[in-house]
Amino acid sequence: xxxxxxxxxxxxxxxxxxxxxxxxxxxxxxxxxxxxxxxxxxxxxxxxxxxxxxxxxxxxxxxxxxxxxxxxxxxxxxxxxxxxxxxxxxxxxxxxxxxxxxxxxxxxxxxxxxxxxxxxxxxxxxxxxxxxxxxxxxxxxxxxxxxxxxxxxxxxxxxxxxxxxxxxxxxxxxxxxxxxxxxxxxxxxxxxxxxxxxxxxxxxxxxxxxxxxxxxxxxxxxxxxxxxxxxxxxxxxxxxxxxxxxxxxxxxxxxxxxxxxxxxxxxxxxxxxxxxxxxxxxxxxxxxxxxxxxxxxxxx
Numbered sequence: 001x002x003x004x005x006x007x008x009x010x011x012x013x014x015x016x017x018x019x020x021x022x023x024x025x026x027x028x029x030x031x032x033x034x035x036x037x038x039x040x041x042x043x044x045x046x047x048x049x050x051x052x053x054x055x056x057x058x059x060x061x062x063x064x065x066x067x068x069x070x071x072x073x074x075x076x077x078x079x080x081x082x083x084x085x086x087x088x089x090x091x092x093x094x095x096x097x098x099x100x101x102x103x104x105x106x107x108x109x110x111x112x113x114x115x116x117x118x119x120x121x122x123x124x125x126x127x128x129x130x131x132x133x134x135x136x137x138x139x140x141x142x143x144x145x146x147x148x149x150x151x152x153x154x155x156x157x158x159x160x161x162x163x164x165x166x167x168x169x170x171x172x173x174x175x176x177x178x179x180x181x182x183x184x185x186x187x188x189x190x191x192x193x194x195x196x197x198x199x200x201x202x203x204x205x206x207x208x209x210x211x212x213x214x215x216x217x218x219x220x221x222x223x224x225x226x227x228x229x230x231x232x233x234x235x236x237x238x239x240x241x242x243x244x245x246x247x248x249x250x251x252x253x254x255x256x257x258x259x260x261x262x263x264x265x266x267x268x269x270x271x272x273x274x275x276x277x278x279x280x281x282x283x284x285x286x287x288x289x290x291x292x293x294x295x296x297x298x299x300x
Contacts, residue, residue: 002116005119005120006108006109006112006121006127007127008132008166009166009192016133026289027137027141030063035064036299037096037295038066040096041094042057042069042295043097044069045072045102046122047102048101048123049224051260051261052260052284052287053123053287056288056291057099060288060292084110085114088111088115091117092116097118097120097295097298098117098119099122100121100122102123102124103124104125105121105127123159124159130294131160132160132166133167133293135257135286136167136171138279139171141286144173145172145173146171146173147173149173149174149213149215150175151175151176151210151213151250152176153217153241154179155183156179158223165193165198166196170196174199176203177203177209178240180204180237182236206239206240207245210246210249213254216254216256216257221237241266242269243268244271255279256268256280257280257283258283
């Protein structure tokens with residue numbers, strides 16, 4: 001049975017670092033990739049709309065010599081009630097790997113359990129590991145290394161926060177989550193981060209969190225599928241905005257990250273988003289490079 005990539009726990013620390021190094025080498029020298037996916041087909045399955053995941057994975061598969069097969073739920077019999085386990089077993093007869101961007105993490109777990117080919121998490125409600133790899137590549141290329149202070153401001157229970165918690169343990173940096181008391185990270189994710197040796201602080205004081213930060217990171221307050229509780233979440237998070245005052249507490253050399261899409265004026269001000277300290281679009285580009293490294297690693 002092939003290895004899957006459902007969260008960063010699928011990687012040992014050395015493998016995590018290997019993927020970042022490979023991605024950075026490939027970013028600097030595109031010819032270094034070769035064509036490791038020649039004669040391979042990768043199904044790219046989307047339950048949710050996508051910009052960066054869709055484009056970066058499709059381009060990555062093509063540039064590595066493979067064939068990307070784009071599928072939505074409406075393209076499959078899942079829309080008529082076919083079980084995910086049956087769908088997985090059929091897809092495994094046709095393709096070499098599956099990247100899935102799904103609503104529920106349990107969908108990925110079922111795909112991986114039954115497909116017996118690599119399944120890559122393009123996003124689920126619990127984890128967003130491909131995004132986190134791009135985030136830490138952005139730290140690496142900016143010379144922000146082991147022992148740095150990464151501050152996430154926003155919903156601590158989000159898939160991005162969860163992946164940053166595990167990724168920071170692998171990377172060797174401190175992570176501070178500034179979040180309301182009712183939006184704390186899942187206990188099981190905190191347990192994993194602790195087991196991996198993570199240095200984690202959780203606080204409700206945004207300015208204290210930002211003090212001497214090397215990285216300030218935020219994400220949208222309301223994710224896809226949370227529209228029914230949008231107003232409640234916005235009220236909970238209104239004091240957790242990445243703004244000029246918060247930025248003033250960070251190091252002068254700090255960088256600003258946001259995994260996009262951004263709602264300027266909510267989780268981040270336009271001035272901070274457009275700041276010279278922003279590496280947001282480098283971070284978005286890095287999705288392509290880290291996903292090439294993930295595809296090569298799990299399909300080699």
